[in-house]
Amino acid sequence: MKVTRALEPLRPLGQLLIPARLAGLSLAFLKATALEITILAGHLLLYPTGIVQERRSPARALPSAEDAARLPVQAAPPVVLLHGFIDNRSVFVLLRRSLAQHGGQQVESLNYSPLTCDIRTAAELLGRHIEEICERTGSPHVDIVGHSLGGLIARYYAQCLGGDLRVRTLVTLGTPHSGTRAVPLADAHPIVRQMRPGSEVVEELARPAPGCRTRFVSFWSDLDSLVDPLESACLDHPDLMAQNVRVTGIGHLALPVHPAVAAGIRQALDFEPPEAPATAHTGGLTVA
DSSP: OOOOOOOOOOOOHHHHHHHHHHHHHHHHHHHHHHHHHHHHHHHHHHGGGGSSOOOOOOOOOOOOHHHHHHSOSSOOOOEEEEOOTTOOGGGGHHHHHHHHHHHOOOEEEEOOOTTOOOHHHHHHHHHHHHHHHHHHHOOSOEEEEEETHHHHHHHHHHHHSSGGGTEEEEEEESOOTTOOOOOGGGGGSHHHHHTSTTOHHHHHHHSOOTTOOOEEEEEEETTOTTSSSGGGGSOOOTTSEEEEEEEESOOTTTTTTOHHHHHHHHHHHHOOOOSSOOEEEOOOEEOO
16 A cells, blocks of 8 residues: 655745754853853952952142133043942943044042942932042033943932032943842842832833933843843833933843943033933844
């Protein structure tokens, strides 16, 4: 007896491509993980150098009327770097060098205590530091670059404590603006609980903020293992001038280290924002 077997139905092209896409994603994830481990090892070596606060530059004398006439119409404000959870200013060694070499701005790194248990309190202390920097440098404004929790502290200062009078541009790197569900075992720490979706702090930041003068630029990565969901690192608020930049190919720890991200940060700080508030999602930044 002859048996005829029916041919297997042809699969759609999209199904044929799925394994290839998964393989590509897996390879990218492995490369990003290897880079994260390398950066972590290097950062652990540098960590002791950033425990103490940075030495401050001496106060800058205000220019005379004659000197002021020869100065540019609007000098670039100082740049303040603010680290993430259980970290210190040593994470910004490479970024600080990049900003100083290319932008010419005065760059300062701030430490807040690893024992900090409240984002609101940390934001108030940041405000005092910003006032001291403005008084010492003679600049009415600063720009801030905040990594992870540092970006959330800086945003609370600018949005909820009147810091928009001082902060011209706030750049955040892997900051969980809408909260993160990653590392659930870390909930024992109160500041981690404040970074969870639906926390009081996250709800405060979601409230209306009419007239906020600060411009926000949020860099978020598609391979960030500490922000869950990933899109939580995007800043989406109807009252804020916000720009979101997707970074592909690197993880959370690489954001303040990678040279391509540093170039994006320099571009963000050089940009003159429009007058009207607007929220925009930009094209992605692919790093090798």
